[in-house]
Amino acid sequence: MIEQQAAQNSRGLLPPILLQYWHTALRWRWLVTGIIAGTLVIGVVATLLMAPLYTAKVQVQIDRQQKQVTKVEGLDAQTSSQDVEFYATQYALLKTRPLAERVASELGLYKSGAFLEAHGLDADIITKKVPGKSEAQLRGGHKRLVVGLLLQNIAISPIRGSKLVDASYTSRSPELSAAIANKWASSFIALSMDRQFASTADARKFLEERLTSLQDKVGQSERAVILYGSNADIVNLDQIRDGDGRTLGNRTLVGASLEQLSQALNAATAARIEAQARAGGGGDTTAEATSSATLAGLRQQRASAAAEYAKLSVQFEPEFPAVKQYAEQIRSIDAAIARETSRISAARTREYREAQKRESELKAKVDQLKGDMDRQNRANIQYNIYQREADTNRQLYDALLQRYKEIGVAGSVGVNNIAIVEPAIVPDRPSSPKMPINLAIALLLGIGLAAATVFALEQIDEGIREPSQVEPLLGVPLLGMTPAVADGNLYEELRDPKSHIFDAYFSIRSSLAFATNHGLPRSFAVVSTRPAEGKSSTSLALAQIIGRTGKRVLLVDADLRSPSIHAMVEGSNEVGFSNYLAGENDWSHIVQETSLKNVSIIAAGPVPPSAAELLSGDRLSQFVKEGLGQFDHILIDSPPVLGMTDAPLISKSVEGVVYVVQAGGAAVRGVKASIQRIRQVNGHIFGIVLTKVGGDAKGYGYGYGYGYGYGYGQRYGEEDEARG
Structure with a gap:
């Protein structure tokens, strides 16, 4: 519960990231100020020492011109993306x-000493001899130098959203800058024209070679198609082609025959199914039987005879001659009806057999044609390959022939898509150096260098500076924090319940109230990693605040090597805790009353030869038990943990430990090691109190400390001793 609450407090204390940066800048403000001031001074000095440079600018217009050597649809479509590629290419060509080399040759810059001087070089380089190098090597090196200077000082600046481009040249000579800028534009136009003429001639030569080659390929591929079709018995009735002349499909003789026989087979199958259905029907219920005139007459005769027979049967006996005559007549008519019905059924059966025979014959023929069609389809695979090759060669030939004719017409006309819009003039004022820009650059560099330096120093500084770092780095909850207080003001502010320092310690006391299941711990020790972190002040402040709540508090100074509690409350240190640990049983006479409400102290007493031996016995635990019988709370001001065994020994005899960490003080690894030492002896740590928050780490101090050392002061250095 306490750890979760401390984690929430830690997250709540996390300041915004900008505020963290601001506090970091304040801590290193003098270093940051010095770095920025230094870079500004360097910027001013460098600007004053720079030679003035003059920039001449010429403006040219580049129109979009599309050149197609092979007119293939979609390859050079005029789209915005290709416009970007075109202009990017032109901008790159302006710096080739x-x-x-053309500008240098036309202006005679290879032999110009003024050109070298305009770029801060010695003109004697032209005539200077270098041992071990021939004249040709020297000329080549000098040309590379001139060309390199030209490319280094030319600047190409496209005007966004337009076809205009600025070409600027910078040197120490305004006249030379203007001359080179103008010559750069005119030479670019001339080179562009040369490339266009050269590309046209190259294209015609290329197309002539390709047309000759393709003409032979077209003839060979078409002959291969015809020859393979003849060998494979592929007889094409017609061919289907698209608008570009590509063959989409062939209609062969075998395919047409198969199509016709398939239709006939479908009709024969339908006829056979119909005949089979008629043959399976009853003789006297079929359509033929129903519509037969013969059967209709016989049924009428039978009906008449049956009617007379029924009438006579009512009047006479069956043996009566007239009755017997009609009965015989009815039997004769029934026999005739049966014969007629049998004849109709036999006719249907013959019709079904004939339809079945025709269907079988057509099916056999279709199967034969299917076999032929399968063989032809396999042959069509290679045939189509030949056909596609012929179509492709024919299309390429037609396209290249058309393009060859177009280039033949356009090749004699030179088209210039580049024009000079605004020639360069001799500049009347230098373009650089510019003091405001250089100072702005120096300022940015200074800020960047200062930020990098501060970042590096912050990474080197391993101390905990913010409450939000406590729990993630140490794994212990944060009980609270106290602000940095100027020397001599701590005790005055503790006496004022309205002061910030009082509120801070009261908040810590409130957090401690949740440290155990019975509320505020009855006995606890206050420890720190090293001296001068605010441990004794925290002990006294907590004792004072607990005493103000009406509880009797005993504050014990167990820092036997460097006692300080008695001096804080203006008490005596003649006798104290060391006397009790050394063997005195009655400790009541060493208790001193203070001016603080309900707070009593036991001073450290005389410095013993070995404090660790005194604390390692059972008397400390016995003292805590006896003291809790007379006081509500016992607070023990413990020595620092680092380098000694006193604090771990004390932590075993109390309920827990309040660990004091100075903001920006001890390194995290040292704090972790100290916490681990306490835990190794089963000591319980209630939480961390972060002291001296908000001030400069080098200026922390409460005006108290370990003035005469512990015998290990050299380990912490002169700074720790000064803090005491």
């Missing part, structure tokens, strides 16, 4: 080596 051949263009720089």
